[in-house]
Amino acid sequence: MFDNLSEKFANAFKTIQGKGKISESNIEETLKAVRTAMLEADVNFKVVRQFISQVKEEALGEKVLKGVNPGEQFVKIVHDQLAEVMGGEGEEIDLTRPPVxxxxxxxxxxxxxxxxxxxxxxxxxxxxxxxxxxxxxxxxxxxxxxxxxxxxxxxxxxxxxxxxxxxxxxxxxxxxxxxxxxxxxxxxxxxxxxxxxxxxxxxxxxxxxxxxxxxxxxxxxxxxxxxxxxxxxxxxxxxxxxxxxxxxxxxxxxxxxxxxxxxxxxxxxxxxxxxxxxxxxxxxxxxxxxxxxxxxxDMGDIVSLVEKAEDVIDQEEAEQMMKNLEKNRFTVDDLMKQMGMISKLGSMESILKMIPGMGGMLRQIGDISPAEDEMKRMKVIISSMTKAERNDYKLVKESRVKRIATGSGNTIQAVQQFLSKFRQMEKMMGGMMAMMKGGGMPSFPGMGGMPGMGGGGAMPDLEMMGDIGDMARQMHGKKGKKGKGKGKGKKRGPWGGGYF
Ligand SMILES: Nc1nc2c(ncn2[C@@H]2O[C@H](COP(=O)(O)OP(=O)(O)OP(=O)(O)O)[C@@H](O)[C@H]2O)c(=O)[nH]1
Ligand SMILES: [Mg+2]
Missing domain, CATH: 3.40.50.300 (P-loop containing nucleotide triphosphate hydrolases)
Known part of the structure; x- marks a missing residue:
């Protein structure tokens, strides 16, 4: 959603960042870039004209706050105008009317x-x-x-x-x-x-x-x-x-x-x-x-992400998973359920974009579809595992690896890679639970910290999300070495082999 526009706006704002003060001359270039971005986004030219003049007026007007970073202030003005042009508060149809x-x-x-x-x-x-x-x-x-x-x-x-x-x-x-x-x-x-x-x-x-x-x-x-x-x-x-x-x-x-x-x-x-x-x-x-x-x-939209999580995630299932984690248990079954929850939230790209600052990062990373493919592959492998194996992956010895590989149409190596990745995830989850127990309850969608679910407040802990991202990248780094020579010709994003 809005990818092109986001990218062009981000570029447009570069020229004003680092300026001491907003002035007619130094916003001229930025406004021009904003105008071009909007026209290229196929916004009606009359809307663009009014938008630009409004932003200019606000930016140069009395409302300019002293001591606030002009770049940030300019982005705020553009934000408010964008919201205004789309209808301000936004309202759904009247649901209070008598039937029918x-x-x-x-x-x-x-x-x-x-x-x-x-x-x-x-x-x-x-x-x-x-x-x-x-x-x-x-x-x-x-x-x-x-x-x-x-x-x-x-x-x-x-x-x-x-x-x-x-x-x-x-x-x-x-x-x-x-x-x-x-x-x-x-x-x-x-x-x-x-x-x-x-x-x-x-x-x-x-x-x-x-x-x-x-x-x-x-x-x-x-x-x-x-x-x-x-x-x-x-x-x-x-x-x-x-x-x-x-x-x-x-x-x-x-x-x-x-x-x-x-x-x-x-x-x-x-x-x-x-x-x-x-x-x-x-x-x-x-x-x-x-x-x-x-x-x-690119300011993210955590509120919608949390709402969406509340809408699509089965509370009972999430609570059950939380209980397992509290017992320091993380099974392949839990992983399958988590992946299910993530897919219900939408594509990985759409989820990540709702996290502040992630939009820009995603643009640098490029294609994240390899990560989605990876998730699909894991699901296929898991579906070839027995109930007992999903509950305790350590049961999966050599002969079973072969069976799972054949059953899921994967190579033995792919199944082994999955198992070693799962082992890392298990460790990660253990570490995370320790952090949660030690430093209060951080919360993020889908992991039991949702509002009304007894864990944490409504806002996901962004620092925590950063940690997860780091862990995921580290994991990929390790796998990247092992997996050399695999997936020939296919561009792998930096998160291609990680959990996320
Ligand atoms: N990607 C995407 N596809 C959608 C969306 N909404 C509908 N579609 C797809 O668009 C196609 C047409 O959707 P319909 O709901 O049948 O459209 P319609 O307006 O009722 O079509 P007619 O009754 O034939 O005029 C289907 O393949 C839908 O799955 C959406 O928000 N995103
Ligand atoms: Mg129809």
């Missing part, structure tokens, strides 16, 4: 409407304790109904059995009626994809909106963030036709530029409510301009 609230989901073809409908339903039921009825209203593609039904089943949300021979507005109204009878709080109506230039289909969508008007519907446009300014134009058209109450940016995980995120609110006046950051049902976030501004500026 219709939420109409619209957009171009293939933008992620159905996926988002499922994500929103999961969020509303799981986090907000609302009961939801999903209503498939795509009368063009019969497979669309099946798709929503399957999704609904996977998240345990009820799906309305729409009669696809009816018109979409009839389906929507029937859905509302069914929801009233079932005592549902909200109805999510997943409509068909349509082109904003297709007048007939736009009119059909308008009629759904009109039919729902007595219920004061939420009308959410799902727009693919990667399409940049095109998403802004689409938002304008849809807004003119159905008066949107919010925008959802999808596929933010693949959007390196950020043009849509930074322009839509400013250009259309419609707030961005949610973002979709992957194909899985958990890959969903509220749109927090302030937190996103921090991510753009």
């Amino acid at each position: 609230v219709p939420i109409m989901v619209v957009g171009l073809n293939g933008q992620g409407k159905t996926t988002f409908s499922g994500k929103l339903a999961r969020y509303l039921e799981g986090k907000k304790k609302k009961s939801v009825l999903l209503v498939p209203a795509d009368t063009f593609r019969p497979a669309a109904k099946k798709q929503l039904e399957t999704l609904a089943k996977s998240i345990g949300v009820e799906c309305y059995d729409s009669d696809l021979t009816l018109s979409p507005q009839e389906i929507a109204l029937h859905g509302m009626e069914a929801a009233r009878k079932l005592g549902k709080d909200m109805v999510i109506i997943d409509t068909a994809g349509r082109l904003h230039v297709d007048q007939e289909l736009m009119e059909e969508m308008r009629q759904v909106r009109v039919a729902l008007n007595p219920f004061n519907p939420e009308v959410l446009l799902v727009a693919d963030a990667m399409t940049g300014q095109e998403a802004v134009n689409v938002a304008k058209s849809f807004h003119q036709t159905v008066e949107l109450t919010g925008v959802v940016l999808s596929k933010m995980d693949s959007d390196a530029r950020g043009g849509a995120a930074l322009s839509i609110r400013h250009v259309t006046g419609v707030p961005i409510r949610y973002i979709s950051v992957g194909e899985k049902m958990e890959d969903f976030e509220l749109f927090h301009p302030d937190r996103l501004a921090k991510r753009i500026l």
Whole structure:
């Protein structure tokens, strides 16, 4: 997310770092670089113009604090303006309204409407304790109904059995009626994809909106963030036709530029409510301009990381693991569970970027996919181990190594490497537990220190995270020597062989 923009901003700020004081002449160059960065990120030129003049005014204005590092102060001003341009505080749809609230989901073809409908339903039921009825209203593609039904089943949300021979507005109204009878709080109506230039289909969508008007519907446009300014134009058209109450940016995980995120609110006046950051049902976030501004500026986003951990990590499992660790026991099974938790949090890159300062570091490191591949390989090896072996890896002697290698489609050497790596991890965990016991309870997501889990406060201990990073790098260093000549031709990142 926002990779290009982050990198260019970081470069732009270099020119102002180390300057004694912010002045018109010395911010000129930085502002120029910021302007170029934004235009290249496909941000609407009007937004860029206003953004730059606002930053300049603030930077040169009276609000400048004496004694504060001008570089830092400039970054802070840019941060505040970025958040402002994306909508300031950021708000989700009104969840306090009396039932039944219709939420109409619209957009171009293939933008992620159905996926988002499922994500929103999961969020509303799981986090907000609302009961939801999903209503498939795509009368063009019969497979669309099946798709929503399957999704609904996977998240345990009820799906309305729409009669696809009816018109979409009839389906929507029937859905509302069914929801009233079932005592549902909200109805999510997943409509068909349509082109904003297709007048007939736009009119059909308008009629759904009109039919729902007595219920004061939420009308959410799902727009693919990667399409940049095109998403802004689409938002304008849809807004003119159905008066949107919010925008959802999808596929933010693949959007390196950020043009849509930074322009839509400013250009259309419609707030961005949610973002979709992957194909899985958990890959969903509220749109927090302030937190996103921090991510753009490599300031990390620990709050979202902790929230995400709370959302996806099974507390009981984490507690059980913590108990094991307290007994100084770390088994292959625990490792498997930890890797499972990490994968649930998202890609390694996306997790690391939420830690302050990691964004810049990741750019220096380059590709970290070898580390992910390594994790996958470990999972495959572990799945070929018996329950007893996972509970005590020392049982794995020569003949068993061979069996595991054959079973998992790996070489004997790869299994041996895994075992020796596991031995190091076991030591690391022992050391960490000693630290925790000695110096109070540091906490970080996924390791029992989560809020409400009896260990530490809400904030992860960053120093601790640094230690883990160091350990991981050390481990890799050792392995790097052993593993020489392996993985020929494949670029290995510095963390390629480590746990992280
Ligand atoms: N990477 C990524 N893929 C996504 C995201 N949201 C949806 N997708 C994928 O995009 C494709 C289309 O998603 P759908 O939800 O079917 O899109 P739609 O808008 O309902 O499509 P139509 O109903 O055909 O107009 C699917 O392969 C999804 O898995 C996202 O946030 N990130
Ligand atoms: Mg769909």
